[in-house]
Amino acid sequence: MLDKLTAFQALLTEEQDAIRSLSFGQFTSVTVRKTHLLDEIRELEQQRRNASTLPDSYGSPSAQEADLVAAIEQTDRLNRFNAALIGQSLEFLQGTLRLWQRSPQSAALYSSSGAAVAGSGGRVRAKG
Numbered sequence: 001m002l003d004k005l006t007a008f009q010a011l012l013t014e015e016q017d018a019i020r021s022l023s024f025g026q027f028t029s030v031t032v033r034k035t036h037l038l039d040e041i042r043e044l045e046q047q048r049r050n051a052s053t054l055p056d057s058y059g060s061p062s063a064q065e066a067d068l069v070a071a072i073e074q075t076d077r078l079n080r081f082n083a084a085l086i087g088q089s090l091e092f093l094q095g096t097l098r099l100w101q102r103s104p105q106s107a108a109l110y111s112s113s114g115a116a117v118a119g120s121g122g123r124v125r126a127k128g
Contacts, residue, residue, distance in 0.1 A: 001045070008037050012079060
């Protein structure tokens with residue numbers, strides 16, 4: 001289980017790279033791999049719970065269980081961080097889209113049918 005959580009953390013780190021670079025292909029790939037790995041983790045957790053209900057498994061938590069708890073907490077922190085990154089990326093993309101939608105110059109570049117509109121002399125002037 002600990003190995004699976006470590007692999008999941010590596011995927012979360014890869015997901016951070018995809019989010020920061022706005023690489024939707026990489027993000028999709030990581031999401032698919034995370035889903036498969038999460039299914040495996042859930043299955044292992046169910047097996048662990050079934051085994052822990054046996055009468056001879058009572059007692060204090062082992063060092064292995066403590067490591068597992070620490071790994072789960074780290075995974076949770078990484079996942080929450082990625083959720084915040086996704087939120088920030090969405091805000092950035094929405095803000096950029098709003099700017100493009102309000103910009104009269106961007107509207108003049110294309111007609112309503114999507115065809116390029118010839119500009120004045122083929123130059124785009126910067127404001128300011």
